[in-house]
Amino acid sequence: MARLPDTEGTGEIAARVRDRRGGELRPLDRMLLHSPQLADGWNSLLGAIRGRLRLGADLRESVILRIAVLNRAPYEWTAHEPEARRAGLGDAELAELRREKPELDARMSRVIAYTDAMTRDLHVPDALFDALRADFTDAELVELTATVAAYNMVSRFLVALDV
Known part of the structure; x- marks a missing residue:
C-alpha cells in the first residue's frame, strides 16, 4: 500500500497527464498530482523520453x-x-x-x-x-x-x- 493516499487531480495539469496516458491516471500519476506543478514537469519530461526521442x-x-x-x-x-x-x-x-x-x-x-x-x-x-x-x-x-x-x-x- 502506498505511503500517501491517491489523488485524482483536477484542472488543466491533471487533464494533460490523462491525455498523455490515454485518459487514465496510473498510481504514479496519483502520487505526483499531490503537487500539480511537479506532475506537470514530470509529464513533460517523461512524455518526451517515451515518445519523442530517436532512441528505439x-x-x-x-x-x-x-x-x-x-x-x-x-x-x-x-x-x-x-x-x-x-x-x-x-x-x-x-x-x-x-x-x-x-x-x-x-x-x-x-x-x-x-x-x-x-x-x-x-x-x-x-x-x-x-x-x-x-x-x-x-x-x-x-x-x-x-x-x-x-x-x-x-x-x-x-x-x-x-x-
Missing part, C-alpha cells in the same frame, strides 16, 4: 526494465513489461535483464553495462563510454543518458512512496 523503443524499455531490477521497483517492471513486449522483447531477453550479468548481443550488453554503471556507481568508465560512441550519435548518447537518469528518478520515487 526496444532499447528504451530494456533500460527501464533493467533499472526496475537494479532499484527493486516492481511497479516499474509491471508497468513497462507490456511496452517491452510490444517493442519486440521476448521471454529470453526479459529473463536476461533480471540476471546479475545479462547475456545479450554486444550492443545491448554495452547499453546495459552503461545503465548499470549509471545506476549502481554513478560514474561511467571512459572505456565503456568510448565503446558506446561507436553505437550511437552524440544526440542518441544524450537521449540514452537522460533515459537512464530519468528512470532512476522514477523508480526511486516509486520505491520511496511504496507505489
Whole structure:
C-alpha cells in the first residue's frame, strides 16, 4: 500500500497527464498530482523520453526494465513489461535483464553495462563510454543518458512512496 493516499487531480495539469496516458491516471500519476506543478514537469519530461526521442523503443524499455531490477521497483517492471513486449522483447531477453550479468548481443550488453554503471556507481568508465560512441550519435548518447537518469528518478520515487 502506498505511503500517501491517491489523488485524482483536477484542472488543466491533471487533464494533460490523462491525455498523455490515454485518459487514465496510473498510481504514479496519483502520487505526483499531490503537487500539480511537479506532475506537470514530470509529464513533460517523461512524455518526451517515451515518445519523442530517436532512441528505439526496444532499447528504451530494456533500460527501464533493467533499472526496475537494479532499484527493486516492481511497479516499474509491471508497468513497462507490456511496452517491452510490444517493442519486440521476448521471454529470453526479459529473463536476461533480471540476471546479475545479462547475456545479450554486444550492443545491448554495452547499453546495459552503461545503465548499470549509471545506476549502481554513478560514474561511467571512459572505456565503456568510448565503446558506446561507436553505437550511437552524440544526440542518441544524450537521449540514452537522460533515459537512464530519468528512470532512476522514477523508480526511486516509486520505491520511496511504496507505489
